[in-house]
Amino acid sequence: MTAIIIDGKARGLALRTTVAAGVAEFAAAHGRAPGLSVVLVGQDPASAVYVRMKGVATREAGMVSAEHILPAETSEPELLALIAALNADPTVDGILVQLPLPRHIDTDRVLAAVDPAKDVDGFHPINVGKLSAGLDALVPCTPAGCLLLILEALGDISGKEALVIGRSNIVGKPMAALLLAKSATVTIAHSRTRDLAAHVARAEIVVAAVGVAGLVKGEWIRPGACVIDVGTNRVTGADGKARLVGDIEFEPARARAGWITPVPGGVGPMTIAGLLANTLQAAKARVS
Numbered sequence: 001m002t003a004i005i006i007d008g009k010a011r012g013l014a015l016r017t018t019v020a021a022g023v024a025e026f027a028a029a030h031g032r033a034p035g036l037s038v039v040l041v042g043q044d045p046a047s048a049v050y051v052r053m054k055g056v057a058t059r060e061a062g063m064v065s066a067e068h069i070l071p072a073e074t075s076e077p078e079l080l081a082l083i084a085a086l087n088a089d090p091t092v093d094g095i096l097v098q099l100p101l102p103r104h105i106d107t108d109r110v111l112a113a114v115d116p117a118k119d120v121d122g123f124h125p126i127n128v129g130k131l132s133a134g135l136d137a138l139v140p141c142t143p144a145g146c147l148l149l150i151l152e153a154l155g156d157i158s159g160k161e162a163l164v165i166g167r168s169n170i171v172g173k174p175m176a177a178l179l180l181a182k183s184a185t186v187t188i189a190h191s192r193t194r195d196l197a198a199h200v201a202r203a204e205i206v207v208a209a210v211g212v213a214g215l216v217k218g219e220w221i222r223p224g225a226c227v228i229d230v231g232t233n234r235v236t237g238a239d240g241k242a243r244l245v246g247d248i249e250f251e252p253a254r255a256r257a258g259w260i261t262p263v264p265g266g267v268g269p270m271t272i273a274g275l276l277a278n279t280l281q282a283a284k285a286r287v288s
């Protein structure tokens with residue numbers, strides 16, 4: 001078997017087009033476009049790239065983007081004061097604090113300071129709780145994008161064996177909650193899991209989000225499985241050039257899977273498209 005390669009870039013672009021149409025409707029009805037404010041603290045090069053990509057995508061969708069780039073030495077009170085100002089600004093519908101934050105800042109305290117109605121990352125404890133209780137919520141963009149890709153590949157996933165590898169608050173835990181909400185039988189594997197290979201071999205859906213290049217061996221994949229790779233690991237190839245690889249050994253996994261996402265061009269573009277969808281959702285909820 002050779003897997004169908006899921007084109008997250010094309011799927012992400014299609015979602016962005018749908019969001020842009022919704023944005024135009026919103027602007028016509030309310031006399032203003034939805035606004036997204038992105039906050040970056042420090043100069044992490046990857047984060048700077050992602051923030052730039054978010055700004056471009058937001059503007060391309062017809063929304064108003066404000067990027068707040070703060071020095072790495074910004075204190076926690078200074079950051080909290082900016083968030084309070086954005087919370088109070090009626091033209092701001094979505095607020096996103098790019099992660100990771102510098103070590104001297106308490107990430108949990110900062111995420112909890114964002115107005116849950118403007119929390120387009122879905123990281124606020126209120127949105128986390130709503131998702132886990134099966135209530136309407138702003139849902140983290142990466143797992144929401146993964147779920148879209150899975151449902152488009154498989155259709156109904158009720159009762160299917162799903163394995164989420166990784167238990168981060170950003171991807172693993174919300175991914176498990178989303179799969180459970182679709183009635184999949186969900187297992188979460190993590191660094192203490194014994195016999196990861198046996199879990200992978202049983203799974204009809206695998207979502208890997210650990211950040212370890214090639215952790216999941218292709219030979220472990222159950223034939224026909226839907227394989228979603230969230231890992232984005234920068235490695236140096238034999239030619240000395242840096243390249244991006246996922247958590248799953250791509251070629252051997254592709255030979256066994258039914259569907260597989262590439263890295264890059266799989267899950268990544270869905271994250272940004274999902275952010276735009278969340279911003280429009282937040283804007284609509286705030287005017288209703």
Ligand SMILES: Nc1nc2c(c(=O)[nH]1)N[C@@H](CN(C=O)c1ccc(C(=O)N[C@@H](CCC(=O)O)C(=O)O)cc1)CN2
Nearest residue numbers: 050097098099100121141264265266267268269271272
């Ligand atoms: N506040 C947040 N911080 C972080 C999030 C998040 O969702 N919210 N996720 C990641 C980084 N991230 C967005 O912020 C992100 C990562 C990757 C991509 C992407 O499109 N990747 C491309 C490859 C790009 C490249 O060459 O580097 C791909 O996979 O095709 C978009 C967004 C951590 N922080």
Ligand SMILES: [Mg+2]
Nearest residue numbers: 102103105107
């Ligand atoms: Mg910290």
